[in-house]
Amino acid sequence: MTTELSPSAGRPGPRETKGPARKTDPADRTPARRTGGRVTFRLAVPPVSGLLRPRLLAVSLLLLAAAFLAFCAETAVGDIPLSLADVSRALVGGGDPGTQLIVRELRLPRSLAGLLVGVAFGVSGALLQAMTRNPLASPDMMGITQGAGVAVVAGIVLGWDGGPSTQVLGLFGALAAAFVVYTLAWKRGTTGYRIVLVGVGVSWICTSATDYLMARGERFQAQAALGWLVGNLNGRSWDQITPLAVALAVLLPTALLLGRLMRTLELGDDVARGLGTRVQTVRVAVLLVSVGLVAFGTSTAGPVAFVALAAPQVAQRLAGTAFPPPFASGLTGAVMVLGSDLVARKIVPDTELPVGIVTGVLGAPVLLWLLIRANRAGSGG
16 A cells, blocks of 8 residues: 655645746737648637648638639620629629629529539538548449439429429438438448448449339430439529528538538547547438438439549548548539539530530549559559
8 A cells, every 4th residue: 555645734845836826828828830731729718729721721712712713604604795794793783784684583593503513512522431431432422312313303204293392302312312321231330331332232223213214204204304314504493593502501511510520430430439429320410411412412403423522532632631621622513513514515516515424524534543543552442
């Protein structure tokens, strides 16, 4: 048995100091420090501490400017060409009435659709890739987009005109596909690898179901469904954009709030559990947010190919982060969709190609590059 001896009352101990106590000034708090490309800070009032990544912040601002420029350029293109200055004035209520009518009533819905759909797909892909720790994980590869597509095509081909709206059908189909993927991947919990593997199988099942519905439908219905399946921004209206905008207003803040819990998942399931994170609960929450973003985006513009796969990887390389940053990924997706739609409208004279054709051409090399990288890293099978 050991005892800890303390100094006698009359003598100061070796750790005691005499003299007036030093008052701590709030300004003497730990200043911001730069470590490994990151800036840590701690404030006294309000009591806040955090971590800033200057490169990520700079990249996000540049992507925001690029998205706004692409948005204005998309709005300026049409039978009556407008300058970017005219578009900017019309967006804030200036300019002549004719320009305002063209910009705000005729062209703005299409431009907003491209912007919001790109953000939805980019953020959804970033969440899924971070959750599974797999750069090949995206709604396109995991059957979520295809699930939404089956439901919407069924509504078009089977003539459910008086039934649920396209957004409701897309949400139902995406949720059903995600439920099947998560259920089949469950084995005393789920892992990112099993989710991706099961998702690939579900995506092919949904694709086969879509092909069957297309073959069963009438010629006019099949043509309408095919034009939607490619991914198209032509003829977008405010009725289609409003549900997507409301969904983004709810789901984007939720996705950013989940970011802190996602960072613990990046350390592995065992470490995350040791830090007190409910791994399966976080996975379900992330999956639901991703499904909602994909469902409303797909219902608005169709399954625009490869945006959810490529945008997070491009944003990650630009920002130099370990995993795709959701905010930068959403902006990258917006730039990709708007830029691809500009190319689709100009590459063939007097013809407007669906935007999904261009994103597919641009995204396929990204997929091949990711497969080659995974194979060289020893994780590609």
